[in-house]
Amino acid sequence: QGRVEGKVALVTGAAMGLGAATARALAAEGAAVLLTDLDPAVETVALEISAEGGRAAFVLHDVTVEAEWAAAVAAATAHFGGIDILVNNAGVSGGMGELMTQSLEDWRRIMAVNLDGVFLGMRHCGPVMAAGGGGSVINLSSILGKVGLAGAAAYCASKGGVLLLTKAAALEWAPLGIRVNSVHPGFIETPMVANAIAASENGNEMRDGLVAAHPLGRFGVPGEIAGAVVFLASDAASFMTGAEMVVDGGYLAR
Numbered sequence: 195q196g197r198v199e200g201k202v203a204l205v206t207g208a209a210m211g212l213g214a215a216t217a218r219a220l221a222a223e224g225a226a227v228l229l230t231d232l233d234p235a236v237e238t239v240a241l242e243i244s245a246e247g248g249r250a251a252f253v254l255h256d257v258t259v260e261a262e263w264a265a266a267v268a269a270a271t272a273h274f275g276g277i278d279i280l281v282n283n284a285g286v287s288g289g290m291g292e293l294m295t296q297s298l299e300d301w302r303r304i305m306a307v308n309l310d311g312v313f314l315g316m317r318h319c320g321p322v323m324a325a326g327g328g329g330s331v332i333n334l335s336s337i338l339g340k341v342g343l344a345g346a347a348a349y350c351a352s353k354g355g356v357l358l359l360t361k362a363a364a365l366e367w368a369p370l371g372i373r374v375n376s377v378h379p380g381f382i383e384t385p386m387v388a389n390a391i392a393a394s395e396n397g398n399e400m401r402d403g404l405v406a407a408h409p410l411g412r413f414g415v416p417g418e419i420a421g422a423v424v425f426l427a428s429d430a431a432s433f434m435t436g437a438e439m440v441v442d443g444g445y446l447a448r
């Protein structure tokens with residue numbers, strides 16, 4: 195018996211990185227998973243899960259577009275009959291943007307994906323989850339939703355927004371049986387982090403500095419975040435709502 199046996203999960207940003215790892219982990223624990231992403235590579239991840247005996251389907255989906263949320267929810271309902279678990283994972287780092295030069299356009303794009311996307315996900319999946327008797331929402335924030343990082347103000351603001359959006363939703367939806375929690379990863383080996391380091395002028399130095407900020411002396415791997423998400427999705431976390439799960443190799447401990 196898997197830890198989320200018989201549940202239906204919708205995971206955004208599931209083409210790669212943390213979203214793909216989370217979709218795989220939920221499927222391995224018995225959930226039927228609708229993977230969504232605007233990157234067509236999401237199809238390959240869904241096919242791989244199916245080939246390994248999991249239940250998976252996918253839709254192409256931009257989390258910033260409200261009409262596409264209606265389509266994603268309809269797909270989850272059509273394929274699997276409802277939604278019990280929502281993982282709002284899609285996000286962008288936006289690269290490094292100094293406050294004095296960052297364009298309003300860049301700022302808005304980061305907010306649109308990282309914060310509007312989470313709002314829209316809850317807004318559209320909430321009614322289906324409530325109708326099914328409740329469920330679990332997991333929102334991907336970051337260590338940078340709890341502390342700042344110079345050069346990443348927009349990202350920090352968006353992830354801090356996710357932290358309190360999560361807490362307010364947890365209070366509003368507790369009577370509906372929907373738990374809402376946030377996950378705060380440290381730096382994890384994903385395309386997002388690899389691309390940010392590759393784009394930097396002094397990538398090796400940047401990488402060494404970031405690794406050193408984690409007392410465990412390394413970046414995390416996607417499975418270490420997926421494990422936390424599966425836990426929050428499962429009945430093992432039945433008394434957790436409005437909580438901040440930090441999975442950061444000790445980054446925030448000092």
Ligand code: NAD
Nearest residue numbers: 207209211212232256257284285336379381382384385386
């Ligand atoms: P990633 O860039 O490796 O993958 C993100 C996925 O989201 C991609 O498949 C991308 O196509 C998709 N995506 C981007 N914009 C989208 C949109 N508008 N609609 C639908 N899909 C979209 O990123 P990751 O490292 O796997 O990060 C996943 C989440 O975890 C993000 O919210 C990120 O901010 C957060 N996070 C990551 C780290 C880290 O170190 N990797 C740390 C803390 C928090």
